Amino acid sequence: MEAVFFSIFNGVLYGMLLFMLSSGLTLIFSMMGILNFAHAAFFMLGAYFAYYVSNGLTGLIGPLIGGQVGQLIGFLVSLVIAPVLVGVVGGLVQRFGLRYVHRFGHVAELLFTFGLFILIEELVQMFFGKVPKNYQVPELLNFAAFTWRGLDYNFYRLFMLVVSIGIFAWLFWLMTRTRVGLIIRAALTHPNMTAQLGHNVPRVFMWTFGAGCALAGVAGVIGGNVLGTEPGMAITLGPIVFVIIVIGGLGSLSGALIASVFIGILNDLSVSLDIKFRGLFESLGVDVDMAEGVMNDLVNLSTAKLAPVLPYLLLVLVLIFRPRGLFGQRDV
Secondary structure (H helix, E strand, O other), X not given: OHHHHHHHHHHHHHHHHHHHHHHHHHHHHHHHOOOOOOHHHHHHHHHHHHHHHHHHHHHHHHHHHOHHHHHHHHHHHHHHHHHHHHHHHHHHHHHHHHHHHHHHOHHHHHHHHHHHHHHHHHHHHHHHOXXXXXXXXXXXXXXXXXXXXXXXXXXXXXXXXXXHHHHHHHHHHHHHHOHHHHHHHHHHHOHHHHHHOOOOHHHHHHHHHHHHHHHHHHHHHHHHHHHXXXXXXXXXXXXXXXXXXHHHOOOOHHHHHHHHHHHHHHHHHHXXXXXXXXXXXXXXXXXXXXOOHHHHHHHOOXXXXXXXXXXXXXXXXXXXXXXXXXOOOOOO
């Protein structure tokens, strides 16, 4: 039971990091109807921008006020500046790219964002190099918040949890309780009427897309020093983000939250419990000692080996039995 409890807790922490990453994509799709394939690339940009901003400030003010304090200030400043820079890049992409592609439909938008993903990945390697960056958690945030049954829980991971919950609360309030959310939704469903009421619809879309990209930048700042800042981080996390929003339901913020936490817990439980399939085959009367070839591979499977595949298996099942996801309003 202790292993299950620890796995669930760690799974929730990992799931909330996934939600932080997928929240911006959910905002963009729910408000604009654009499935941004390049979203994970903006997450990567956030991590790289944070690395250079935080290291630059630490080098400037660290000798004056102390290395650890300077490192913390550099991180906190990057938590503001890096998402803004990513949001600006996203806004420019929408203004000078997606705005013109939009007239050709969703397929053209998807292909455009796919090409943008490849472009950003190549530019990152060109300007920042292929070697992973030494982007670390600030020392003043890297301590045990509490200890239970001999295991320490890092304060920084709890900080990630608090930020993720704050992002969810802010987005839910923005989308459902504010005039801004009402204008954005109206611009998507009734653009001509919204324009006649005096709102600049193209500008609304530009700001919305930029805000969604900025949320990916926040995830990059907070998650880049935990997951590793290197050019392959986008392609590693990109697919799982789409799994989350499809399972939760395209455009559903609550669905993205639930799907993120569920996948985080599923992944951690699968690895930590590591249930062997050998016993299952033995109970079915299979002579596991004589198994050969493919059968031998099946006998030696365990949940830890299947952990990377389980989210995608869940995705396939959702697409078969509930294409609109858990809380989605439209089919995939």
